[in-house]
Amino acid sequence: MTISTNKWTQVVVAAAVVCGVCVWAAVAVPLHAQAASGIWSGVYTDAQAKRGEGVANKACVSCHGAELMGGEAGPTLVGLEFLGNWNSLTLGDFFDRVHATMPADAPGSLSLQDTSDLIAYVLKLNKYPAGEKELPTDMSALGQVKIEGQPPAK
Numbered sequence: 001m002t003i004s005t006n007k008w009t010q011v012v013v014a015a016a017v018v019c020g021v022c023v024w025a026a027v028a029v030p031l032h033a034q035a036a037s038g039i040w041s042g043v044y045t046d047a048q049a050k051r052g053e054g055v056a057n058k059a060c061v062s063c064h065g066a067e068l069m070g071g072e073a074g075p076t077l078v079g080l081e082f083l084g085n086w087n088s089l090t091l092g093d094f095f096d097r098v099h100a101t102m103p104a105d106a107p108g109s110l111s112l113q114d115t116s117d118l119i120a121y122v123l124k125l126n127k128y129p130a131g132e133k134e135l136p137t138d139m140s141a142l143g144q145v146k147i148e149g150q151p152p153a154k
């Protein structure tokens with residue numbers, strides 16, 4: 001009797017584990033895939049954009065103008081003219097460009113975290129919505145986020 005009770009317990013526990021994995025696969029995997037792709041789903045936080053604004057005010061506005069709207073020594077990073085250059089490329093491409101070539105008077109001087117924060121600020125200026133999670137510094141994740149000028153059709 002005791003033995004068969006134990007066996008049933010094992011069967012129930014095993015079934016519960018299998019079920020748990022199914023539920024996880026059904027719920028977590030699509031959520032993750034969604035979070036990894038849509039630039040309109042909120043890929044940075046407001047606090048991060050705020051930090052990026054601080055970095056931009058020190059390292060970028062001298063050329064790109066107040067709020068990066070364009071200055072004497074650098075083009076605007078806001079609006080259609082800018083987004084047209086980046087449409088259908090990814091945040092990975094954008095990250096690489098900023099990290100490798102900017103600020104133009106000291107390329108390579110930005111930390112990975114400052115670069116990520118700057119991108120969050122540029123996304124905010126271009127009216128992409130903020131979300132719950134910070135933009136990472138990890139290239140493989142950034143490379144999955146396409147820069148889309150329009151919200152995806154519902």
Ligand code: HEC
Pocket residue numbers: 056059060061062063064073074075076077081082085097098101102103104105110118
């Ligand atoms: C010394 C002046 C100068 C500074 C400082 C500077 N930039 Fe630039 N930036 C330029 C110029 C000039 C261009 C256009 C020529 C080029 O593409 O290199 C440019 C181009 C860019 C582009 C490409 C724009 C596009 O439409 O594709 C990005 C993105 C950018 N800068 C980001 C930044 C960020 C972020 C910072 C602050 C860390 C920064 N820049 C600081 C001068 C500057």
